Amino acid sequence: MTTPAQRLAELGITLPTPAAPIANYVAFTMAGDLLIVSGQLPLVDGRILHTGKLGAGVSVEQGSAAARASCINVIAQAQAALGDLGRVRRVLRLGGFIACAPDFTQHALVMNGASDLAVAVFGDAGRHARSTVGVPSLPADAAVEVEGMFQIS
Amino acid sequence: MTTPAQRLAELGITLPTPAAPIANYVAFTMAGDLLIVSGQLPLVDGRILHTGKLGAGVSVEQGSAAARASCINVIAQAQAALGDLGRVRRVLRLGGFIACAPDFTQHALVMNGASDLAVAVFGDAGRHARSTVGVPSLPADAAVEVEGMFQIS
Amino acid sequence: MTTPAQRLAELGITLPTPAAPIANYVAFTMAGDLLIVSGQLPLVDGRILHTGKLGAGVSVEQGSAAARASCINVIAQAQAALGDLGRVRRVLRLGGFIACAPDFTQHALVMNGASDLAVAVFGDAGRHARSTVGVPSLPADAAVEVEGMFQIS
Numbered sequence: 001m002t003t004p005a006q007r008l009a010e011l012g013i014t015l016p017t018p019a020a021p022i023a024n025y026v027a028f029t030m031a032g033d034l035l036i037v038s039g040q041l042p043l044v045d046g047r048i049l050h051t052g053k054l055g056a057g058v059s060v061e062q063g064s065a066a067a068r069a070s071c072i073n074v075i076a077q078a079q080a081a082l083g084d085l086g087r088v089r090r091v092l093r094l095g096g097f098i099a100c101a102p103d104f105t106q107h108a109l110v111m112n113g114a115s116d117l118a119v120a121v122f123g124d125a126g127r128h129a130r131s132t133v134g135v136p137s138l139p140a141d142a143a144v145e146v147e148g149m150f151q152i153s
Numbered sequence: 154m155t156t157p158a159q160r161l162a163e164l165g166i167t168l169p170t171p172a173a174p175i176a177n178y179v180a181f182t183m184a185g186d187l188l189i190v191s192g193q194l195p196l197v198d199g200r201i202l203h204t205g206k207l208g209a210g211v212s213v214e215q216g217s218a219a220a221r222a223s224c225i226n227v228i229a230q231a232q233a234a235l236g237d238l239g240r241v242r243r244v245l246r247l248g249g250f251i252a253c254a255p256d257f258t259q260h261a262l263v264m265n266g267a268s269d270l271a272v273a274v275f276g277d278a279g280r281h282a283r284s285t286v287g288v289p290s291l292p293a294d295a296a297v298e299v300e301g302m303f304q305i306s
Numbered sequence: 307m308t309t310p311a312q313r314l315a316e317l318g319i320t321l322p323t324p325a326a327p328i329a330n331y332v333a334f335t336m337a338g339d340l341l342i343v344s345g346q347l348p349l350v351d352g353r354i355l356h357t358g359k360l361g362a363g364v365s366v367e368q369g370s371a372a373a374r375a376s377c378i379n380v381i382a383q384a385q386a387a388l389g390d391l392g393r394v395r396r397v398l399r400l401g402g403f404i405a406c407a408p409d410f411t412q413h414a415l416v417m418n419g420a421s422d423l424a425v426a427v428f429g430d431a432g433r434h435a436r437s438t439v440g441v442p443s444l445p446a447d448a449a450v451e452v453e454g455m456f457q458i459s
Contacts, residue, residue: 023414024421025436031339031457033184036399039437053408078354092182093189097439102206102289108176115177130178131192131300132289133250136408137440147437151184186337245335246342250415253358255442261329282343283331284453286403287443304337 004085007121008075019043023041028081030152033089037077037148039097041140042069051141054134056105058143064113067096071114071144075121078150090117090151091128097145100134107132114146157238160274161228162303168229172196181234183305185244190230190301192250194293195222204294207287208257211296217266220249224267228274231303243304244271244281250298253287260285269297310391313427314381319428321382323404325349336458339395343383343454345403347446348375355445360440361410364449370419373402376452377420381427396457397424397434403451406440415440420452 008015021027021038028037042049042065050066052058058066071094079085096111098104111132118126138145161168174180174191181190195202195218205211211219224247232238233263248262250258264285271279291298315319327344327371334343348355348371356372358364364372377400386392402417404410417438424432444451 023418024425026433028433036435038435105294107292112176119177127179129182129189129191133288135439136289136442139413141411224343258447260445265329272330281330282335282342282344286441289442
Protein backbone atom coordinates (compact mmCIF):
# COMPACT_ATOMS: atom_id res chain seq x y z
CA MET A 1 0.00 0.00 0.00
CA THR A 2 1.44 3.30 -1.08
CA THR A 3 0.28 6.23 1.02
CA PRO A 4 -0.66 9.64 -0.35
CA ALA A 5 2.42 11.05 1.41
CA GLN A 6 4.63 8.53 -0.41
CA ARG A 7 2.99 9.35 -3.73
CA LEU A 8 3.58 13.05 -3.16
CA ALA A 9 7.25 12.28 -2.50
CA GLU A 10 7.47 10.16 -5.66
CA LEU A 11 5.93 13.03 -7.61
CA GLY A 12 8.53 15.38 -6.14
CA ILE A 13 5.81 17.53 -4.58
CA THR A 14 6.45 19.22 -1.26
CA LEU A 15 3.17 20.53 0.04
CA PRO A 16 3.40 24.26 0.72
CA THR A 17 2.49 25.84 4.01
CA PRO A 18 -1.12 26.48 3.13
CA ALA A 19 -2.18 30.05 2.52
CA ALA A 20 -4.11 31.59 5.40
CA PRO A 21 -7.25 33.42 4.30
CA ILE A 22 -6.87 37.14 4.89
CA ALA A 23 -10.50 37.67 5.81
CA ASN A 24 -13.28 36.31 7.99
CA TYR A 25 -13.30 32.88 6.48
CA VAL A 26 -11.23 29.76 6.88
CA ALA A 27 -9.49 27.42 4.49
CA PHE A 28 -11.52 24.37 5.48
CA THR A 29 -14.42 23.20 7.57
CA MET A 30 -15.42 19.71 8.71
CA ALA A 31 -18.75 18.15 9.58
CA GLY A 32 -18.95 14.46 10.37
CA ASP A 33 -17.08 12.64 7.63
CA LEU A 34 -17.07 15.63 5.28
CA LEU A 35 -14.15 18.02 4.74
CA ILE A 36 -14.83 21.14 2.69
CA VAL A 37 -11.86 23.10 1.31
CA SER A 38 -12.24 26.72 0.22
CA GLY A 39 -11.53 27.65 -3.38
CA GLN A 40 -7.75 27.67 -3.88
CA LEU A 41 -5.80 29.81 -6.31
CA PRO A 42 -2.62 28.60 -8.07
CA LEU A 43 -0.35 30.25 -5.52
CA VAL A 44 3.24 29.00 -5.78
CA ASP A 45 5.83 30.53 -3.43
CA GLY A 46 3.53 33.44 -2.78
CA ARG A 47 2.86 34.26 -6.42
CA ILE A 48 -0.05 33.35 -8.69
CA LEU A 49 1.38 30.83 -11.18
CA HIS A 50 -0.63 32.07 -14.15
CA THR A 51 -2.76 35.19 -14.27
CA GLY A 52 -5.05 36.17 -17.11
CA LYS A 53 -7.49 34.13 -19.15
CA LEU A 54 -7.63 31.00 -21.20
CA GLY A 55 -8.27 31.82 -24.82
CA ALA A 56 -6.81 35.28 -24.27
CA GLY A 57 -3.12 34.84 -23.60
CA VAL A 58 -3.02 31.84 -21.25
CA SER A 59 -2.46 28.53 -23.07
CA VAL A 60 -4.23 25.27 -22.25
CA GLU A 61 -0.88 23.91 -21.03
CA GLN A 62 -0.42 26.88 -18.70
CA GLY A 63 -4.01 26.62 -17.51
CA SER A 64 -3.54 22.92 -16.77
CA ALA A 65 -0.42 23.74 -14.75
CA ALA A 66 -2.41 26.34 -12.85
CA ALA A 67 -5.16 23.78 -12.15
CA ARG A 68 -2.51 21.36 -10.88
CA ALA A 69 -1.03 24.05 -8.63
CA SER A 70 -4.49 24.92 -7.29
CA CYS A 71 -5.11 21.24 -6.55
CA ILE A 72 -1.77 20.99 -4.71
CA ASN A 73 -3.04 23.82 -2.51
CA VAL A 74 -6.35 22.00 -1.96
CA ILE A 75 -4.35 18.96 -0.84
CA ALA A 76 -2.14 21.13 1.39
CA GLN A 77 -5.28 22.39 3.12
CA ALA A 78 -6.52 18.82 3.53
CA GLN A 79 -3.16 17.93 5.09
CA ALA A 80 -3.47 20.87 7.48
CA ALA A 81 -7.02 19.82 8.36
CA LEU A 82 -6.33 16.12 8.84
CA GLY A 83 -2.69 15.85 9.86
CA ASP A 84 -2.48 12.67 7.80
CA LEU A 85 -3.69 12.43 4.20
CA GLY A 86 -4.26 8.72 4.85
CA ARG A 87 -7.49 9.84 6.51
CA VAL A 88 -8.88 10.76 3.07
CA ARG A 89 -11.34 8.03 2.14
CA ARG A 90 -12.48 9.70 -1.06
CA VAL A 91 -12.09 12.90 -2.98
CA LEU A 92 -15.83 13.47 -3.41
CA ARG A 93 -15.84 16.52 -5.65
CA LEU A 94 -13.55 19.07 -7.25
CA GLY A 95 -15.06 22.29 -8.56
CA GLY A 96 -13.05 23.99 -11.28
CA PHE A 97 -13.46 27.63 -12.28
CA ILE A 98 -11.58 28.57 -15.44
CA ALA A 99 -11.08 32.28 -16.21
CA CYS A 100 -11.56 32.49 -19.94
CA ALA A 101 -12.65 34.39 -23.00
CA PRO A 102 -16.29 33.87 -24.03
CA ASP A 103 -15.30 31.72 -27.01
CA PHE A 104 -13.11 29.30 -25.03
CA THR A 105 -14.34 25.70 -25.01
CA GLN A 106 -11.47 23.53 -23.69
CA HIS A 107 -12.23 23.88 -19.98
CA ALA A 108 -12.07 20.11 -19.49
CA LEU A 109 -8.47 19.88 -20.69
CA VAL A 110 -7.48 22.64 -18.29
CA MET A 111 -9.20 21.01 -15.32
CA ASN A 112 -7.52 17.69 -16.08
CA GLY A 113 -4.40 19.20 -14.50
CA ALA A 114 -6.21 19.06 -11.17
CA SER A 115 -7.98 15.75 -11.74
CA ASP A 116 -4.84 13.92 -12.83
CA LEU A 117 -3.00 15.11 -9.73
CA ALA A 118 -5.80 13.99 -7.40
CA VAL A 119 -5.63 10.48 -8.84
CA ALA A 120 -1.82 10.46 -8.83
CA VAL A 121 -1.83 11.30 -5.12
CA PHE A 122 -4.84 9.35 -3.82
CA GLY A 123 -5.16 6.50 -6.36
CA ASP A 124 -8.71 5.18 -6.74
CA ALA A 125 -9.76 7.24 -3.72
CA GLY A 126 -8.82 10.28 -5.78
CA ARG A 127 -11.40 9.61 -8.49
CA HIS A 128 -13.86 12.42 -7.92
CA ALA A 129 -17.01 13.97 -9.26
CA ARG A 130 -16.31 17.34 -10.80
CA SER A 131 -17.94 20.39 -12.27
CA THR A 132 -15.93 22.63 -14.56
CA VAL A 133 -17.16 26.02 -15.76
CA GLY A 134 -15.81 29.19 -17.27
CA VAL A 135 -15.76 32.49 -15.40
CA PRO A 136 -14.97 36.00 -16.65
CA SER A 137 -12.41 36.62 -13.91
CA LEU A 138 -11.15 35.33 -10.58
CA PRO A 139 -9.69 36.87 -7.43
CA ALA A 140 -6.19 38.29 -7.99
CA ASP A 141 -6.58 37.71 -11.75
CA ALA A 142 -5.81 33.98 -11.30
CA ALA A 143 -6.40 31.81 -14.36
CA VAL A 144 -7.92 28.96 -12.35
CA GLU A 145 -9.56 28.30 -8.96
CA VAL A 146 -10.25 24.82 -7.56
CA GLU A 147 -12.41 23.89 -4.54
CA GLY A 148 -12.66 20.46 -2.92
CA MET A 149 -14.92 18.19 -0.88
CA PHE A 150 -13.58 15.04 0.75
CA GLN A 151 -14.93 12.06 2.64
CA ILE A 152 -12.66 11.48 5.63
CA SER A 153 -12.22 9.01 8.45
CA MET B 154 -47.44 5.49 -5.10
CA THR B 155 -45.93 6.31 -8.46
CA THR B 156 -42.23 5.52 -8.71
CA PRO B 157 -39.67 7.74 -10.44
CA ALA B 158 -39.28 5.01 -13.08
CA GLN B 159 -43.04 5.11 -13.76
CA ARG B 160 -42.99 8.90 -13.98
CA LEU B 161 -40.13 8.76 -16.47
CA ALA B 162 -42.17 6.32 -18.56
CA GLU B 163 -45.23 8.58 -18.38
CA LEU B 164 -43.06 11.50 -19.50
CA GLY B 165 -41.81 9.42 -22.43
CA ILE B 166 -38.23 9.72 -21.23
CA THR B 167 -35.84 6.84 -21.74
CA LEU B 168 -32.75 7.49 -19.68
CA PRO B 169 -29.65 7.45 -21.88
CA THR B 170 -26.63 5.31 -21.19
CA PRO B 171 -24.82 7.88 -19.12
CA ALA B 172 -21.76 9.53 -20.62
CA ALA B 173 -18.48 8.21 -19.27
CA PRO B 174 -16.04 10.96 -18.32
CA ILE B 175 -13.03 10.89 -20.64
CA ALA B 176 -10.57 11.92 -17.96
CA ASN B 177 -9.45 11.13 -14.44
CA TYR B 178 -12.75 11.85 -12.82
CA VAL B 179 -16.00 9.98 -12.40
CA ALA B 180 -19.63 10.81 -13.01
CA PHE B 181 -20.68 10.39 -9.39
CA THR B 182 -19.39 9.74 -5.90
CA MET B 183 -21.19 8.63 -2.75
CA ALA B 184 -20.51 9.18 0.94
CA GLY B 185 -22.99 7.95 3.50
CA ASP B 186 -26.42 9.12 2.39
CA LEU B 187 -25.04 11.67 -0.09
CA LEU B 188 -24.75 11.18 -3.85
CA ILE B 189 -22.83 13.81 -5.79
CA VAL B 190 -23.22 13.93 -9.58
CA SER B 191 -20.66 15.68 -11.78
CA GLY B 192 -21.73 18.61 -13.91
CA GLN B 193 -23.67 17.26 -16.88
CA LEU B 194 -23.92 18.82 -20.33
CA PRO B 195 -27.07 18.62 -22.50
CA LEU B 196 -25.78 15.64 -24.45
CA VAL B 197 -28.53 13.95 -26.47
CA ASP B 198 -27.55 10.98 -28.64
CA GLY B 199 -23.93 12.00 -28.46
CA ARG B 200 -24.48 15.60 -29.50
CA ILE B 201 -24.78 18.78 -27.44
CA LEU B 202 -28.45 19.81 -27.72
CA HIS B 203 -27.76 23.55 -27.81
CA THR B 204 -24.37 25.22 -28.11
CA GLY B 205 -23.71 28.92 -27.79
CA LYS B 206 -25.02 31.48 -25.35
CA LEU B 207 -28.27 32.77 -23.99
CA GLY B 208 -28.79 36.34 -25.03
CA ALA B 209 -26.54 35.78 -28.03
CA GLY B 210 -28.31 33.38 -30.34
CA VAL B 211 -29.75 30.78 -27.97
CA SER B 212 -33.35 31.52 -26.92
CA VAL B 213 -34.75 31.07 -23.42
CA GLU B 214 -36.88 28.22 -24.78
CA GLN B 215 -33.79 26.49 -26.21
CA GLY B 216 -31.86 27.10 -23.01
CA SER B 217 -34.66 25.61 -20.96
CA ALA B 218 -34.65 22.53 -23.20
CA ALA B 219 -30.88 22.28 -22.69
CA ALA B 220 -31.33 22.52 -18.90
CA ARG B 221 -33.94 19.77 -19.08
CA ALA B 222 -31.59 17.58 -21.14
CA SER B 223 -28.75 18.20 -18.68
CA CYS B 224 -31.05 17.21 -15.82
CA ILE B 225 -32.03 14.01 -17.63
CA ASN B 226 -28.33 13.19 -17.72
CA VAL B 227 -27.99 13.96 -14.00
CA ILE B 228 -30.85 11.52 -13.37
CA ALA B 229 -29.26 8.94 -15.67
CA GLN B 230 -26.09 9.14 -13.57
CA ALA B 231 -28.14 8.74 -10.40
CA GLN B 232 -29.78 5.67 -11.94
CA ALA B 233 -26.33 4.25 -12.75
CA ALA B 234 -25.15 4.97 -9.21
CA LEU B 235 -28.17 3.60 -7.38
CA GLY B 236 -29.66 0.94 -9.65
CA ASP B 237 -33.10 2.08 -8.52
CA LEU B 238 -34.20 5.72 -8.51
CA GLY B 239 -36.59 4.79 -5.70
CA ARG B 240 -33.53 5.08 -3.45
CA VAL B 241 -33.58 8.87 -3.97
CA ARG B 242 -34.96 10.35 -0.75
CA ARG B 243 -34.44 13.93 -1.83
CA VAL B 244 -32.89 15.97 -4.59
CA LEU B 245 -30.89 18.21 -2.25
CA ARG B 246 -29.41 20.68 -4.70
CA LEU B 247 -29.12 21.43 -8.39
CA GLY B 248 -26.43 23.83 -9.56
CA GLY B 249 -27.16 25.53 -12.88
CA PHE B 250 -24.53 27.22 -15.02
CA ILE B 251 -25.96 29.23 -17.91
CA ALA B 252 -23.59 30.30 -20.71
CA CYS B 253 -24.73 33.81 -21.56
CA ALA B 254 -23.99 37.29 -22.75
CA PRO B 255 -23.14 39.81 -20.02
CA ASP B 256 -26.52 41.54 -20.34
CA PHE B 257 -28.62 38.37 -19.98
CA THR B 258 -30.86 38.31 -16.89
CA GLN B 259 -33.36 35.42 -17.38
CA HIS B 260 -31.20 32.65 -15.95
CA ALA B 261 -34.03 31.49 -13.68
CA LEU B 262 -36.38 30.79 -16.58
CA VAL B 263 -33.68 28.72 -18.28
CA MET B 264 -32.94 26.68 -15.15
CA ASN B 265 -36.64 25.97 -14.66
CA GLY B 266 -36.25 23.40 -17.44
CA ALA B 267 -34.14 21.35 -15.03
CA SER B 268 -36.16 22.10 -11.90
CA ASP B 269 -39.50 21.24 -13.48
CA LEU B 270 -38.14 17.90 -14.66
CA ALA B 271 -36.76 17.01 -11.23
CA VAL B 272 -40.20 17.56 -9.67
CA ALA B 273 -41.97 15.76 -12.52
CA VAL B 274 -39.78 12.69 -11.93
CA PHE B 275 -39.38 12.65 -8.15
CA GLY B 276 -42.50 14.49 -6.94
CA ASP B 277 -42.08 16.28 -3.61
CA ALA B 278 -38.71 14.54 -3.18
CA GLY B 279 -37.62 16.38 -6.28
CA ARG B 280 -38.06 19.84 -4.75
CA HIS B 281 -34.48 21.00 -4.40
CA ALA B 282 -32.34 23.92 -3.34
CA ARG B 283 -30.66 25.49 -6.32
CA SER B 284 -28.11 28.08 -7.35
CA THR B 285 -28.23 29.50 -10.85
CA VAL B 286 -25.50 31.70 -12.29
CA GLY B 287 -24.26 32.92 -15.64
CA VAL B 288 -20.92 31.85 -17.09
CA PRO B 289 -19.05 33.17 -20.14
CA SER B 290 -18.62 29.69 -21.63
CA LEU B 291 -18.86 26.00 -20.84
CA PRO B 292 -17.03 22.86 -21.95
CA ALA B 293 -17.76 21.94 -25.57
CA ASP B 294 -19.59 25.27 -26.02
CA ALA B 295 -22.67 23.87 -24.26
CA ALA B 296 -25.36 26.42 -23.41
CA VAL B 297 -26.07 24.89 -19.98
CA GLU B 298 -24.45 22.63 -17.39
CA VAL B 299 -26.28 21.12 -14.38
CA GLU B 300 -24.77 19.38 -11.35
CA GLY B 301 -26.66 17.51 -8.64
CA MET B 302 -26.56 16.42 -5.01
CA PHE B 303 -28.99 13.82 -3.66
CA GLN B 304 -29.91 12.31 -0.33
CA ILE B 305 -30.21 8.56 -0.81
CA SER B 306 -31.20 5.51 1.14
CA MET C 307 -23.18 33.22 25.73
CA THR C 308 -24.64 35.57 23.14
CA THR C 309 -27.05 33.89 20.74
CA PRO C 310 -27.21 34.55 16.98
CA ALA C 311 -30.62 36.17 17.56
CA GLN C 312 -29.10 38.54 20.12
CA ARG C 313 -26.23 39.39 17.77
CA LEU C 314 -28.69 40.15 14.99
CA ALA C 315 -30.52 42.50 17.35
CA GLU C 316 -27.26 44.19 18.37
CA LEU C 317 -26.44 44.65 14.68
CA GLY C 318 -29.86 46.21 14.15
CA ILE C 319 -30.77 43.53 11.62
CA THR C 320 -34.35 42.34 11.38
CA LEU C 321 -34.42 39.21 9.27
CA PRO C 322 -36.79 39.65 6.35
CA THR C 323 -39.58 37.25 5.56
CA PRO C 324 -37.55 35.05 3.26
CA ALA C 325 -38.31 35.21 -0.44
CA ALA C 326 -40.30 32.26 -1.72
CA PRO C 327 -38.89 30.75 -4.90
CA ILE C 328 -41.28 31.32 -7.78
CA ALA C 329 -40.52 28.03 -9.46
CA ASN C 330 -40.21 24.32 -8.82
CA TYR C 331 -37.45 24.60 -6.30
CA VAL C 332 -37.24 25.46 -2.64
CA ALA C 333 -35.15 27.84 -0.60
CA PHE C 334 -33.52 25.13 1.49
CA THR C 335 -33.18 21.40 1.92
CA MET C 336 -31.92 19.34 4.84
CA ALA C 337 -30.29 15.93 5.09
CA GLY C 338 -29.04 14.66 8.42
CA ASP C 339 -26.99 17.45 9.96
CA LEU C 340 -26.66 19.38 6.71
CA LEU C 341 -28.73 22.39 5.68
CA ILE C 342 -28.35 23.63 2.12
CA VAL C 343 -29.63 27.12 1.24
CA SER C 344 -30.35 28.11 -2.36
CA GLY C 345 -28.42 30.97 -3.92
CA GLN C 346 -29.81 34.22 -2.53
CA LEU C 347 -29.90 37.57 -4.28
CA PRO C 348 -29.48 40.91 -2.43
CA LEU C 349 -33.22 41.47 -2.18
CA VAL C 350 -34.11 44.21 0.31
CA ASP C 351 -37.79 45.11 0.73
CA GLY C 352 -38.59 43.42 -2.55
CA ARG C 353 -35.94 45.22 -4.59
CA ILE C 354 -32.45 44.13 -5.67
CA LEU C 355 -30.06 46.28 -3.61
CA HIS C 356 -27.48 46.68 -6.37
CA THR C 357 -27.87 45.63 -9.99
CA GLY C 358 -25.15 45.70 -12.60
CA LYS C 359 -21.52 44.64 -12.43
CA LEU C 360 -18.44 45.22 -10.37
CA GLY C 361 -15.81 46.99 -12.41
CA ALA C 362 -18.54 48.42 -14.62
CA GLY C 363 -20.55 50.86 -12.55
CA VAL C 364 -20.95 49.00 -9.23
CA SER C 365 -18.29 49.96 -6.66
CA VAL C 366 -16.53 47.51 -4.34
CA GLU C 367 -18.35 49.18 -1.44
CA GLN C 368 -21.71 48.67 -3.14
CA GLY C 369 -20.82 45.09 -4.04
CA SER C 370 -19.84 44.38 -0.44
CA ALA C 371 -23.19 45.77 0.72
CA ALA C 372 -24.93 43.50 -1.79
CA ALA C 373 -22.96 40.49 -0.51
CA ARG C 374 -24.01 41.40 3.04
CA ALA C 375 -27.65 41.69 1.98
CA SER C 376 -27.46 38.33 0.20
CA CYS C 377 -25.99 36.77 3.33
CA ILE C 378 -28.80 38.25 5.46
CA ASN C 379 -31.19 36.44 3.15
CA VAL C 380 -29.22 33.19 3.51
CA ILE C 381 -29.53 33.57 7.28
CA ALA C 382 -33.26 34.35 6.96
CA GLN C 383 -33.71 31.08 5.07
CA ALA C 384 -31.75 29.24 7.77
CA GLN C 385 -34.04 30.81 10.38
CA ALA C 386 -37.08 29.63 8.41
CA ALA C 387 -35.62 26.15 8.12
CA LEU C 388 -34.54 25.76 11.72
CA GLY C 389 -36.87 27.96 13.75
CA ASP C 390 -33.92 28.81 16.01
CA LEU C 391 -30.55 29.96 14.67
CA GLY C 392 -29.00 28.48 17.82
CA ARG C 393 -29.28 25.16 16.00
CA VAL C 394 -26.48 26.27 13.63
CA ARG C 395 -23.37 24.41 14.72
CA ARG C 396 -21.23 25.73 11.88
CA VAL C 397 -21.48 27.73 8.72
CA LEU C 398 -19.71 25.16 6.56
CA ARG C 399 -19.46 27.01 3.28
CA LEU C 400 -20.53 30.19 1.54
CA GLY C 401 -20.36 30.34 -2.24
CA GLY C 402 -20.06 33.84 -3.68
CA PHE C 403 -20.84 34.75 -7.27
CA ILE C 404 -19.79 38.26 -8.23
CA ALA C 405 -21.20 39.76 -11.45
CA CYS C 406 -18.27 41.64 -12.93
CA ALA C 407 -16.37 42.93 -15.91
CA PRO C 408 -13.66 40.60 -17.26
CA ASP C 409 -10.87 42.78 -15.84
CA PHE C 410 -12.24 42.91 -12.28
CA THR C 411 -9.98 41.29 -9.67
CA GLN C 412 -11.28 42.38 -6.23
CA HIS C 413 -13.87 39.65 -5.77
CA ALA C 414 -12.53 38.82 -2.31
CA LEU C 415 -13.19 42.32 -0.98
CA VAL C 416 -16.75 42.15 -2.25
CA MET C 417 -17.41 38.74 -0.69
CA ASN C 418 -16.06 39.95 2.65
CA GLY C 419 -19.40 41.71 3.08
CA ALA C 420 -20.98 38.27 3.42
CA SER C 421 -18.18 36.65 5.40
CA ASP C 422 -17.96 39.46 7.95
CA LEU C 423 -21.69 39.25 8.57
CA ALA C 424 -21.60 35.48 9.07
CA VAL C 425 -18.94 35.86 11.76
CA ALA C 426 -20.72 38.84 13.34
CA VAL C 427 -23.88 36.77 13.70
CA PHE C 428 -22.54 33.30 14.51
CA GLY C 429 -19.16 34.06 16.11
CA ASP C 430 -16.58 31.28 15.69
CA ALA C 431 -19.34 29.01 14.34
CA GLY C 432 -19.66 31.50 11.51
CA ARG C 433 -16.11 30.98 10.24
CA HIS C 434 -16.72 29.19 6.96
CA ALA C 435 -15.01 27.78 3.94
CA ARG C 436 -15.78 29.83 0.87
CA SER C 437 -15.35 29.97 -2.87
CA THR C 438 -15.63 33.29 -4.65
CA VAL C 439 -15.75 33.62 -8.43
CA GLY C 440 -16.74 36.13 -11.05
CA VAL C 441 -19.73 35.63 -13.34
CA PRO C 442 -20.82 37.61 -16.39
CA SER C 443 -24.35 38.11 -15.09
CA LEU C 444 -26.82 36.88 -12.48
CA PRO C 445 -30.59 36.43 -12.31
CA ALA C 446 -32.46 39.75 -12.27
CA ASP C 447 -29.19 41.58 -13.01
CA ALA C 448 -28.13 41.27 -9.35
CA ALA C 449 -24.53 42.24 -8.60
CA VAL C 450 -23.99 39.36 -6.16
CA GLU C 451 -25.45 35.96 -5.30
CA VAL C 452 -24.54 33.96 -2.16
CA GLU C 453 -25.37 30.32 -1.37
CA GLY C 454 -24.84 28.55 1.95
CA MET C 455 -24.24 25.18 3.58
CA PHE C 456 -24.61 24.71 7.34
CA GLN C 457 -23.99 22.01 9.90
CA ILE C 458 -27.00 21.90 12.20
CA SER C 459 -28.14 20.14 15.35
